[in-house]
Amino acid sequence: MIIFLLSLLYAQEPTSVDTETEQETDAAEELDADQEEPLPLVKNPELLEYVQAPYPPQAQEEKREGTVLLLIEIDEAGDVSYVEVLESAGQDLDQAAVEATWNFVFSPAEDANGPTPVQIEFAYGFVLDTKTKEGAVEDEKAKEEIEQVPLPVNLAGLLLEMGTRKPLVDFPVIVELSDGTTLETETNEEGAYAFRGVPVGQVTLKSQYPEYVPTQKLVEIIENERTDVRLWLKNRNYREDELVGLYRKPSADISRRTLSVEEIRRVPGTFGDAVRVIQTLPGAARSPLGSGLLVIRGSNPEDSAVYVDGIRIPIIYHLGGYVSVINSDLIQGVDYLPGSYSVRYGRSLGGVVDVKTKTDIPEQNRFSWNTDILDTGVSFTGKVGDYGVALAARRSYVDLFIPYFTQDTGFTIKPRWYDYQAKLWKKTKDGTFSAFIFGFEDVLNASTPGDVAQGSDPDAQGDLGSIYRSHRAYLMWTKNISKNWSVLFQPSIGLDDVIFDAGGGFKVDQRQPIVEIRAESTWKLHDSFTLTAGADYIIGEYDFTVDLPFSFDYAANYDPLAEREPLQLKGNGLGTGPDMYINAEVRPLSDRNRWILYPGVRVTFADLVDYNQDQPLVRTYDIDPRLNTRFSISSNSMLKGGIGVYTQPPQPFEMWRREGTTELAFERAYSAEIGWEHQFSDALRTDISFFGKSLTNLIVDNPEAQTSSDLFFINEGIGRVYGMELIIRKEPVDQWFGWISYTLSRSERNDYPTRNIEETADSIPGSPSSGSWYLYDIDQTHILVAVAGYSFPDDFGISGKIQYVTGNPYTPYEQGIYDIDQDFYFSFPTGEYNSQRLPEFISIDIRADKLFTFEQWQLETYIDLLNVIRGTNPEFTIYNYDYTQQSYISGLPFIPSFGFEAEVFF
C-alpha cells in the first residue's frame, strides 16, 4: 500500500477564517479584518511531519484508488487547525486522509509580520502497491480487471533543472510518436516521469515549461525493454529565484535595513562580499580608500558593534577592509542597524551590523569554488540526515604576487589572511539547534632592505609584522516551549590574539580568551503584550605585554637629546560584563498591527580586575532606557520613532592602569530618531529618517598626564551628530533592482569643553585640544549612493553604482620651523582643526556578470570595474618635507577586478 503525496499546491492566507473568528468576538474588528489586505508571504509553510493514513480495508479490498483534495489551514505555530475536503475520493478515503492530515506538522508560513496562519490545498493520494495488485490476480473480479492493467512502463526517467540538478516537479513530459500522436504525463515530486506501452521505434521525448528552454530528445524504444532517459531543462533566468528580497520585518530595531544576500552580492565594488554593501546604505560614511571602516552616523569605527548570529566579534573585515571574515556563501542576510536599535544590542554608541548565517535546511548539496583577485575560497552546504551542514574556507594570495611588483625595490609587503567556518544546524517542530565554529587570521609582514634607513629613529628600523587572529564557537538552541513562550540559549567561547611588532622597540602582544553567553526568553502574555528578558554576559581574561622604546615620562617631557629607556608594560586580569535587558512589545490598539511600542531597558556592567592589584581598575554600570515605536497610518505607510540612551564601556586599554583605579565612566549617547516608511507599490518603497545624537562622557587623552602614574584618559569629551537619511528602494521583483541612498549629516566633537584653552597643556591652535567644537575626522555632509542592476535573459546581469560624497575635513598647515637636531620640520596649522575639506569624491563602478549553466554545474563569472571615470578623488592631504607644498593621496585608480564561482549541486 502506498500513500502518494501528490503536491503542495499553493499557499494563501486564510482571510475568510480569520474573519469568522473576528465575527465571534468583535464586529468592529471584523470590519478591519475584511478591509485589511493580507501581506505577501515571505516564507511558505513546509511539511515537517507527514503522517501516512491507513488504507481503508474496504477500498483495499475493492482495489480502489483515488486522490482526496483537501483544504488545510495551518496556524502560526505550524499546527493544522482546519481540514476540509474539496474533492472527494470516496467517504472512506476522505475520512482516512482527513484524520491523517490532522496530525501533519508544518513549519509556519511567514509574512512581513512574522508567522501567520495560511490555507493550502493538499492532494492526498491513495495508490495500491504492486503486491496488493498482484495478490488480486486470484480474485475473479480482478481477473477481469487484470486485462485492463496498464502496459508495463517502458520509458521513464528524471526531469532535472540544468546546473542545479533540482528535480522539476509537476512539469509536463510529452512523447511524440512517429504518427504525430502524443502521450503526456507529469513529473512527480522527485522529478520522475514514466510512460507505459510506448510503441516500439523512434519517438521524440519533449518537455517545456514557462521560463524554461524547451528540450527534446530522440529516443529508441525497444521491445520488451525499459528505456531510461534523463532530461535537463535550462532555466531562462536562474537569478529570478535569487532576486527575492527579504521584506523588512517590524521589530524593535526600527532602523533595521535587511537586504538579501543575492541582491547585495551583485553590487559593484564589493568583490562579491555580502557585508561590504552596507556601505552603500544611508548612515554609513564612505571609508577612505574603500577600506570598509564602519563609520555609522558619525561615530568612531570602534564605537560600532559587529555580530555574527548575535555573538560579538572584534572586526568584520580582513586586512585592508575588502573582504569580510565570514564567507558570503554562509550568509543568509545582514542586519544593518545605524541607530535606534533595541536593548538586545548594547555596549556601543554607534551602529550595529549583525551577520546572519544560513538557517534553512538546504534542499540540495552544493559545493562551490570562488576565486577573485584577492583570494580563493571553497564552501559546501548541504544536508546530512536531518541536519543542515555548511563548511567553508578561504585563503588570500595577494602575498604571492605582490613581491613580483616590489622585487626591484627590495621592499616587500606580504598581507595574507585565511578564514574558516563550519556550521551544523537542525530544525524541529518546536525549535532549532545550531553549532557554529569560525575564525580568521590576518598576517602582515613588511620588510625593507637591511641597508635602507626608515627615518632617522633607530627604534623605527626593522621589519613590521602584525598578526590578528580570532576564533569563535557557539551552540544555540531556540525552543517554543508553548505557543506563547519561546527561549533562546547561546553559549560561546572565543580567543583573540593580537601581535604587533614595529621592528624596533615597539611591540604589542595580547591574548584574550572570551566567553559569551546570551540567554533570552520571550513570553506572549497577551495579544497586545509580549515580553522579552535576556542576559548578555561576556567575560574575558586579558594578558598583554607592551614594549615601548621610551617611557611615558620621556614622551611627556620630550627632548630628542635626552636618553631613552625602553619600557615594558604587562597586564593580566579579568574583565566581565554581565549585562541584562528587558524589552516589551506593546500593541495597544484593537488593530494589533496599527501601533507597536517597544519600551526596553538594558543594564550594562563593566568590571576590570588586574591580578596584580588589590582593587578593581573599573567597576561600574550604566542604564540604557530606550523606547521605539511604529505606527501604521495606512496599509502601506508607517511612522516610526525612537529615543534612548546608548552607553559604551571604556576600551580595555583605556581602563588599564599600572596602579590605582581609572574611575572612567561609560561613554553615553542620547539618541532620538523619527522616520516614515512608505510602500508605493510591491516594487517601490522609501524610508526617511531624521536623527540626532548627543554624546557625553567621551574618553579623551588627559592633557595633564605627565608620568606613567597619571591617568591617561578622562571622560571630558562631548559630541553631537544630527542628520537625515533617505533610501528609495526598487525591490527585486522583476529584472530591476536598486536603491538610491542619501545621507545628510554633521558630526562634531569637543574634547575639552569645560577647560580654559590656556590651561590645556598641549593647547595648540588647530588641534582637537583647543577646547572648541570641531568636525569629526570622517564627517561627510552629503553621501549619495545610487545602485542599480538589471538581469538580462540568459543569466547575464549588469549593475552599476554611482557615489557622490563630500570630502573629509582636514587641518591646513603652513611652512614649518626646522628642528636641526632631528632633521625635521615642525609645522603649524593655519586654521582650526579640520576646518577645511578635501574635494568631493565622485566614483562610478560597473559590474557585469554571466552565469554559465552546464548539466551538472554552474559557473558564475564577473568583472568589476572600479572608478571607471578615473576620478582622482583625494583621500588624504600630504605635504612635502617643510610644508611648503601640498598635495593629495588620491583614491583608488581605475581597477578592473574579476572573479568566478563554480557551483556543483548533487
Added chain:
Amino acid sequence: MNIFLLLSCTQDELSQNWQLDRTRILGAQAEPPEAKPGDIVQFRSLVFSPDSIESVVWFACLPDGATSFGCTIDPSLLEGLQEGDSPDITALIDAGFAGAEPAFSPTWTVPEDALNGLSDAQKNDGLSAFVTVSAIPADATEESDFEVAYKRFPISTSDTPNHNPIIDQISINDIPYSSQEVFIATAGETYTLNPIFDEIHVETYSFLNREGDLEDRIEEPYFSWFTEGGAFDQPISLYPSSSVEWTAPPNPYSGRIITIMRDRRGGMAWSWIQVEVQL
C-alpha cells in the same frame, strides 16, 4: 596597512628633503656640544641659499626662556636687524642674542646658575638649552622670508660630555674625495657615496638609568644627504650602513653633495664634495 594603497598615488610630485632648491638651514653646531655652567659656547651654521644671505642671526636661551620650538624672540628685533636700523643692543642681549654671522661670530656664555635646583643625578643628565637660528636672505622683505630653525644643546656636569664628530672625507665608489676636489660624474650614472670618519667619533658614554645604575651606551649616528642635482635612493643613512646611492642628473650640472652627521646627543658635523656632471 591598505593593500590598495600600493595602487593609489599622489597627485603631484612633492619636493624631497634632500633637494636643495631654496634657502635652508642645514646644520648648526655648538662647540662644545655639551657645555658646563660658565662655559663659553661657540656656534656655526651651514646654510644653503641659491641667493646671497645677508646674515645668520643666533639667539640662545635656557629652557625657561624657550618654547618647544626654540627661544622666544620678539620678531621686531629681527626686523630691526634686517632693515639696518641701529639695533637696541640691550634688548638684543636680554633676548639672548648670541651673534650674527658673518659679522659677529656667535658665542654664548652658559649662566653659572643654569643647573641650580637640580639634583646631582639630574645635573649629570643635564638639561637642554636652545639656540634659534634665523637665516635672512638679502632680498627678504618680511619675516616669512626668513628661514628659521632651532637646536638644543645640553648643559650638564657629565664626566663624559659629548664631542662633535668630524667627517674627514666622502668616498665615491670607494674613492675618497675632499671638499676641495671636484668629482666628475657621468649624467644618469649611479654612484655609491660613503662618509669617511674616524670610529673614535662614535663615542661611548655613561648614562644613569632608571634603576640608578651607570650604563655605558654607544652613539648611534646618522647622516642626512643633500644635493642640488640628481637624486638619492634614501635621504638618510644610519651608521654603520652609512652609504647611499646617488644618481647624477641627466644634464650637465655643477654643484655640491652635502652630508650632515648627527650623533643624536647634540653633536653635529658636515662635509661636502664638489661634483661636475658631464654628458
